[in-house]
Amino acid sequence: xxxxxxxxxxxxxxxxxxxxxxxxxxxxxxxxxxxxxxxxxxxxxxxxxxxxxxxxxxxxxxxxxxxxxxxxxxxxxxxxxxxxxxxxxxxxxxxxxxxxxxxxxxxxxxxxxxxxxxxxxxxxxxxxxxxxxxxxxxxxxxxxxxxxxxxxxxxxxxxxxxxxxxxxxxxxxxxxxxxxxxxxxxxxxxxxxxxxxxxxxxxxxxxxxxxxxxxxxxxxxxxxxxxxxxxxxxxxxxxxxx
Amino acid sequence: xxxxxxxxxxxxxxxxxxxxxxxxxxxxxxxxxxxxxxxxxxxxxxxxxxxxxxxxxxxxxxxxxxxxxxx
Numbered sequence: 001x002x003x004x005x006x007x008x009x010x011x012x013x014x015x016x017x018x019x020x021x022x023x024x025x026x027x028x029x030x031x032x033x034x035x036x037x038x039x040x041x042x043x044x045x046x047x048x049x050x051x052x053x054x055x056x057x058x059x060x061x062x063x064x065x066x067x068x069x070x071x072x073x074x075x076x077x078x079x080x081x082x083x084x085x086x087x088x089x090x091x092x093x094x095x096x097x098x099x100x101x102x103x104x105x106x107x108x109x110x111x112x113x114x115x116x117x118x119x120x121x122x123x124x125x126x127x128x129x130x131x132x133x134x135x136x137x138x139x140x141x142x143x144x145x146x147x148x149x150x151x152x153x154x155x156x157x158x159x160x161x162x163x164x165x166x167x168x169x170x171x172x173x174x175x176x177x178x179x180x181x182x183x184x185x186x187x188x189x190x191x192x193x194x195x196x197x198x199x200x201x202x203x204x205x206x207x208x209x210x211x212x213x214x215x216x217x218x219x220x221x222x223x224x225x226x227x228x229x230x231x232x233x234x235x236x237x238x239x240x241x242x
Numbered sequence: 243x244x245x246x247x248x249x250x251x252x253x254x255x256x257x258x259x260x261x262x263x264x265x266x267x268x269x270x271x272x273x274x275x276x277x278x279x280x281x282x283x284x285x286x287x288x289x290x291x292x293x294x295x296x297x298x299x300x301x302x303x304x305x306x307x308x309x310x311x312x313x
Contacts, residue, residue, distance in 0.1 A: 148258070182253065185277040189254040189270065216281055224253075 008090020010140065011057065012167045012236070013071055013082050015204035021068035021121070022059030025086055027100055029053040029131050053131035055084065055104050058122035061111055072109055072123050081105035081128055083206040085165055085238055093136040093236040096152050101134040101165045101238050102127040103208055129210070132163060132240025137181065137223040140236035142170065146227050151187050151220045160242040161211035164194040168205040168235040175229025176200050181239050183218040190222065194239075201229065217241055243268045246275070246284040 011019045030053065033046035063069045075082045086100040087093045104125030113119045138149050164181045171177075181194040199205045211217065223237040245268040248261050254270060261267055266287055270278065278284045 148253075185281075186271075186274055189252055189274040189278060191278070191281075191283050192251045195251075218277075218281075 004089045006088060006090075010085075010087040010090055010092060012085045012093075012140070012169065012206075014075075014084075014206040015167065015169055016066055016071050017169055018057075018068055018071060021062055022057045024056075024058045025088070026056040027053065027086070027131060028055075051130045053102065053127035054107075055086075055100075055102060055125040055127065055131070056122065057125075059120065061113075061119040061121040068121055069111070072106065072121070075106050076109060077106075079105070082125070083165060083167070083208050084125065085134070085167060085236070087136065087140075093138070093140040093238065095136055095139055095149055097136045099134045099136050099238050101132040101163075101208075101240055103129065129163070132165075132238075134165065134238040134240040135221070136236060136238045137221055138235070138237045140167070140169070140234070142232045142234040143225065143227070144230070144232050146225050148190075149223045151184070151222045153187070154219050154221060154241070157185065157216055157218045158241040159214070159216055161213050161215040162217055162239060162241040163208055163210045164196070164237060164239045166196045166205065166207045166209075166235060166237050168199050168203075168233060170232070170234035171199065171202050171204055172231035173227055173229040173233045174201055174231050175227075177228070177233055178226040179235065179237060180224045180226075181237060182222050182224055184220040184222075185218040187220045190224075191218075193217065193221075199233070202231075213242065244286060245288040246270060246278075247287045248284055250283045252278075252283065 011022055031051050032049040034049045036047055037044045081103050084102050084104045089097055105128055107126050108124045110122050166179050177199045179196045180192055182190040183193045184190045194209045196207045221239055245266050248265045249263055251262045253260050
C-alpha cells in the first residue's frame, strides 16, 4: 500500500479539466439503513437500503471562458447535471487506478470575495445514481490513431451492470471517433459492453452510459477507440461495476 | 467446425478480427465458446456432421450398369 498526496488531484467536469481551479475535493458516500427490529430483540437490527453520495469542490474563482465559473454555472438548474471524474492520485487517470465518477447535480455554488484575500468558488453536487467505484481503463492523454488498451483484470466478474464514463477534453481529429468499453471472460475474445455515442470532428464530449442491473460484466475490461481521421484526441474512460 | 451467429459485436484473434452482430463465424477460439454461449453473445447456427468415408466398392456396380446401357 502506498499513501498518496492530494496535491495533484485531477478533476474533470464534462469536457473540461477544472483541476487548476480547485484545491479541495470532498466525496461523501452513504447508505440508508432500514430498521428491522422486532419484539423480543435486545438490540436494533437493520438492513441496508439505497446508496447515496455527494461531492464538494472548493477553490479559486476564475471568470474566463471555459474556466470554473462558466463551467459550473452552465449546469446550475440543469437536470442532466455534470459528468465528473476525479483521480485523487493525480496520475492523469492512469489505467487501473481507482477513481471517483458521478453524475453530479449542482445543489449550490458559492463565490466569496473578501477584501483581504483571493476570490474563491465552491460547488456542491448531489450524485445521481450514486458514486461509482470506478477503475480507469485509459490514461487521460492524447492519441493519434485507434487503440485497444491493455486489459484490466478485476479478478472476478460481477452480475449487476455498472456505468462507463468518457471525457474528451481536446480534439483536433478531422473525422469522427468511436469509443467503447469491452469485457472478456478469458482475456481473449472481447465483447462490446458499452459503445459511447460517436464523437464528431473536433468536438469535445462527456458521456456516461449505464449497463443495466442484472447484466454480467466479465472479469477483464478494456477501452477501445476507432479514430477515422487524422489529428489528435485527448480522452479518458473509466468504468464502475455495481 | 460449428458455425455461430454473433449477437453482440466482438473482437478476437491475433491479428484482431472484428465481427458485428448478425455475422456468422466458425473460427472462434474453442475455449471461448462456452462463456460466449452461456452469456447469449453467440448462438449455434450450424453444426456440421462428421464426414463419412465413401467405400470404393459401392461405385463399381453402378458404373458397370452405365457401360452396359451405352454399348
